Amino acid sequence: MNQDLESIQADRPKIITTEIDAISYYRKMDTKATVTEMIAGKYILVEEFYSNGLEVLNELKRELLLKHTDKNFQGQRDYRSAFREASHRLLLKVKDNKLVVKKSPDIGWLELLYTDVSEFYVSFPDVQGMNSSWQWYLNGIEIKTLNLRLHPFYSTYFPTRFDHLKLFDKYLKRYEGSKDNAIEIGVGSGILSFQLIQNGFNNIYASDTNKNAILGVSKELKRLDYQDKITLNHADLFEGCNLKANLIVFNPPWLLAKHTLEEGIDKAMYYEKDLFPRFFEQAQKHLTPDGKIVLIFSNLAEVVDKESSHPIIEELQKNNRFRKELHLKRDVRASSRRTKRRDSRENEKVELWVLSPKEKK
Numbered sequence: 001m002n003q004d005l006e007s008i009q010a011d012r013p014k015i016i017t018t019e020i021d022a023i024s025y026y027r028k029m030d031t032k033a034t035v036t037e038m039i040a041g042k043y044i045l046v047e048e049f050y051s052n053g054l055e056v057l058n059e060l061k062r063e064l065l066l067k068h069t070d071k072n073f074q075g076q077r078d079y080r081s082a083f084r085e086a087s088h089r090l091l092l093k094v095k096d097n098k099l100v101v102k103k104s105p106d107i108g109w110l111e112l113l114y115t116d117v118s119e120f121y122v123s124f125p126d127v128q129g130m131n132s133s134w135q136w137y138l139n140g141i142e143i144k145t146l147n148l149r150l151h152p153f154y155s156t157y158f159p160t161r162f163d164h165l166k167l168f169d170k171y172l173k174r175y176e177g178s179k180d181n182a183i184e185i186g187v188g189s190g191i192l193s194f195q196l197i198q199n200g201f202n203n204i205y206a207s208d209t210n211k212n213a214i215l216g217v218s219k220e221l222k223r224l225d226y227q228d229k230i231t232l233n234h235a236d237l238f239e240g241c242n243l244k245a246n247l248i249v250f251n252p253p254w255l256l257a258k259h260t261l262e263e264g265i266d267k268a269m270y271y272e273k274d275l276f277p278r279f280f281e282q283a284q285k286h287l288t289p290d291g292k293i294v295l296i297f298s299n300l301a302e303v304v305d306k307e308s309s310h311p312i313i314e315e316l317q318k319n320n321r322f323r324k325e326l327h328l329k330r331d332v333r334a335s336s337r338r339t340k341r342r343d344s345r346e347n348e349k350v351e352l353w354v355l356s357p358k359e360k361k
């Protein structure tokens, strides 16, 4: 049985529904003076054309770069945060769930995410984010390994590289265990669960802490006619799950957070220190005696910082709960010879770990 998905409110950009005190910006106005007002704290409302907003943002970038000349890490961070703060004061008006200015993109999210309101102001950068997400959603992403297109919901993690899917496919093709039940933690846009289904698992429990991931996958289940195969839950790890599974799958965030995590997509990239200990402790209780945990991971943290620890190796070394059954690795983008990487991520590898519970003595 699915959780009552109707009661889940999607995460969406903040909007202003009251009248605002803003400076109207038209073509040929003094952009520099407008930007000065914006930096000082005034709202600017883009009038006429969508492209007028782009002009203001370009000028804002120019102005702030003149002030933030420090090229070091902190300097760049300060620049980005100043840009973020000021640029969100550049607003667009929405009426009947559409942008009012001319030559603006058609963005379905303005309707789908705002069913309760049709007229409001929204910041230009948020509109840009929704626009790019809408293109991904409309066009979809071709997943060759599965022979399907994925349509990722707004503010949901989706893969742009597919090496880990190939590793998982390889594992599923040689998997000989029982296929009664599987659990996927962190379902994202659904891809690993769809791989499970295509490989014969028909009873999957999937959770995610990101509401939009759950809403998005529920739409995908209808589209792909997989509704009776997956139970979705907006939850932390195994919360509310009563199943014991033959396979527990988790493609977790790969980087230890050095900042306080926000709800939503932030948790797709970064994890808090206790995530893995909590996962392993709960996973042990949700495995059948011959069950397996499959974790997708990467050496990205190590590539970025040599001193970083590896949470799966740490679990195997510290606790006597699981033994390593398999560890596959694959170069990221190894298949493309033409785009040989020369950046700091050149040595990046994706990993697939299979752990099984140690027998209790």
Ligand SMILES: C[S@@+](CC[C@H](N)C(=O)[O-])C[C@H]1O[C@@H](n2cnc3c(N)ncnc32)[C@H](O)[C@@H]1O
Pocket (backbone or CB within 6 Å): 157, 158, 159, 185, 186, 187, 188, 189, 190, 191, 192, 207, 208, 209, 210, 213, 235, 236, 237, 251, 252, 253, 254, 264, 265, 267, 268, 269, 275
């Ligand atoms: C790297 S993404 C993987 C998404 C998808 N499974 C895939 O492979 O494309 C990690 C996902 O885990 C989710 N997540 C992070 N912490 C979680 C937690 N404590 N419980 C459930 N899901 C979590 C994130 O919201 C995100 O959707």
